[in-house]
Amino acid sequence: MTPINYSELLQLALPQVIVVVTALVVMAIDLIALRKRAIRIRFTVASALASLGCAAAILQILVHPAQANIFDGMLIANPLTHFVQIALLVLTIFTLLISVDSRFTEHVGEFVLLILIATAGMMFLVGSQDLLVIFISLELLSLSLYILAAFNKRSGQSWEAALKYFLFGGMSAAFLLFGFSLLYGLSNSTSLTRIAGALHGPSLNPLLVIAIVTTALGLGFKIAAAPFHFWAPDVYQGAPAPSAAFIASGSKVASFFVFFQVMALGFAGVNGTVTLSHLVRGWVPVLALMATLSMLLGNLVAIRQTSLRRLLAYSAIAHAGYMLLGILAHTQQSLAALLYYVVTYAFATLGAFAVIAVVEEQRGDDRLSHFDGLGKQAPILSFSLAIFILSLAGIPPLAGFFGKFYLFVTVLAATPNPVDLLWLVVLAIAMSAVSLYYYLRVLKRVYVTPPAIDCNAIHSPAVTQILVLALAAAVILLGCAPNLLLKWIDSAVQASGL
């Protein structure tokens, strides 16, 4: 074993260290200096400082891009992890800035601290190929998210959602740990590559089957794939808007990436197939089942929703179904497609939550009828919301469309015979045709239905307007010129050799 070089370790983890130190500084400043000030000022200062910290971390990654692999993947730095970490930091910055206008809590410092701690957890999560580190950082992320979901102490819904989230999350973490322990028992290692080396073989060990299923269950919970989705609608609806946005965007990106790594690296020898003619056991069929269920359930249940946040939650389940296809194809291209998809998806969702936050703040809740006639009262917010929703629906030339197209292409191209996975792609495209119905219903509210007579005018805060416009511009730009992001992802994926 090579001796540990602490300075090198610190150098590698410097972005994470920056984020954590920022978190502490922000909390200290908020508690010491700003305690008596108005909440808005406290939020503004805390968010600005925290965003600066995140920006510094991005800068650190960009200026000193380290390449390393310490202790068989315990801590990894390569262009791919850099890309994902930067994406996570950018999403965190947006989340922080969205919360500037919120008033749901007096504990500003703690709120920002938790978001940054969760971000650090995500950064460790994506920068590791070791079961232990993955589990610990996943728990760091999850615990922060549970508290974030419960942060609105005045709302019973927020409590309830957080409790559900916590109970389901605790259970799924137990399953995940169980699966990981079996894997360790089978391979005598916690490193994903070593596990893969130990696992190959023509027949599946029954213990391995349990390990596959429990691991998929634990990670499936994080991405809200059916049938482990029960927490999603409640958390999306009950949690304070910035927390919900964070859970729906940043944590999704990190979870999908780590899901891909665990499956494609750790279970590399036991893929299995899901062609219609014959089915080979392995992890691919498990994921195919999850994907099918998610696409069907998410899209069909979303039709019935009357609350925009719940609608987004079910649409998130549906999108998780599409993205699972990228994991089960497990090629370099499909990873690139998955990353493009999940990042642009996160942008759109984040933006949608920013708009919801404004409407909710002024109208009480997120019932769809509260969006009636929004087009007249808040043109910029409505326009951006339309862009986000249409992107989620996969209408060109927005980013969501290219994401879908590229994802489906890579899924079909993953097997030598393109027909093998065709049924999944057909199902996905058919279901996205269904999804247009409920997405259009939202836009109908915004642009077609006249506003209720007794409703008060919507005041759109300037910061939010700028933010959602920036996000909408990003969604349009990445849709019209996917190459901007794709070039980066492609080279990163290739350099990482995953």
Added chain:
Amino acid sequence: MLAWTIYISFLGAAAMLLLPKGSVLSARILALLTAVAGFALALTSFLEHRTGEMQTITRVSWIPSLGIKYYLAADGISLTLILLTGIIAITGILFSWNIEERTSEFFAFYLLLIGAVYGVFLSYDLFLLFVFYEIVIIPKYFLIAIWGSTRREYGAMKLAIYSFVGSAMVLIGLVATYVAAGSKTTSLSALASFPYSHHFQMVAFPLVFIGFAILAGMWPLHTWAPTGHVAAPTAASMLLAGVVMKLGAYGCLRVAMTLFPLGLGPWSFHVLGLGSWRDVFAMLAVIGIVYGALVALVQKDFKFVIGYSSVSHMGFILLGLMTLNQIGISGAIMQMFSHGILAGLLFAVVGRMVYARTHTRELALLGPMNLNKVIPFAAVTFILAGMASMGLPGFSGFVAELMILLGVWHAYPLLAIFVGLGIVIGVVYIWRAMQKAFFSDVHTGPPKPHEPIPPISLPERLGAIILIGTSVLVGIYPQMLLNIIMPALNSPLFEGLRKGSWQ
């Protein structure tokens, strides 16, 4: 330069959003100028480009890692339809001069739609074509849902869902084709020259063809069309029937038939006397022709008559395509142009000239209003449009239907009889609608309308004259279009089709 038809329309749409609130007149004028500019560009290219062969307009790399190019090109077929789009765009604006509510938004959606339609006709890259094809859906939805009439939200949603289901089928075909051809390019010519397996073509062809044909109003997937047309505001139904349905037919020809020519070949078995997809679609087209005409015959709502007549006329186009001979396919393209002009005109008469004044479309209520005395211009216009639509010589409809009929005679002699039947019923339903709406014999003291009927305005006259003039021009001198359509059909793109089942 032709590419600017797209950009100008999109820029016009963006400019609409920047106009101050309530600037109704400036919105109208800006929209009109944009449409005229687009038409002028289309006309210039049309006049300059006399050979009809493919000419590249723009070709730049778009997504290099996937081999997707931003590739615009035009041949005789595209030019014909571009010209049609330009004309319909201008007249549609003239006929929506009376839109007072949210005017600038209306024209923003309108121009967005027009720009996307130009884009579809000019795209020579399958991915790009699909992008434009899908952009069309959203403005269509809002135009109907916001400014429509009868059951507008239902009609708009139905239309959007049908279109999206159709494009989902096309998307499956597009993704599968792209991967099957090696994931290297989406250029139409490259994809068309790739030798797909016979089995693949047999599956992909009906999938993509039906996907596009949904938008072309193929029976039995046509039901979005009458409800959508009836719910839409006048300009939108002109656009829908005039150009958007042509997008579907264009996709059938340009994508489904050129990419998968073997899919048209015979199966190894017969079902109900049908031996190939070609037979199936020809049969559906004929059913559409006769069914649309028969249903139009019994409608009580004036606009439904025109709506179903569109289904019938679109059947001619699909049938023309399925003849797979030069004259039949050229006839189908002629019919695309002719029906675009005439359907636009008919919807303009019904929606703008009549309905906007009388606030009813019930034929039984229109009769007693003595409309031929009150608004004679509308009556004359409808007679002319009806004559053209019946296929009387001297109008564009005659040439187109004659060519299709000749093509059908070569390919399916038996079906030609039913086509003839369809034409005859076409005469009857137009006659009946004309009689009931304008020349009713009811003289039981006509109930006075609640408000006096305003005379036909200048923009309406202008629009009607443009459309009738175009139809007559093409009817008298069809070579104008045929000269560029024929060479286009002989281009390398249709090589596979010519080699395969062409007769």
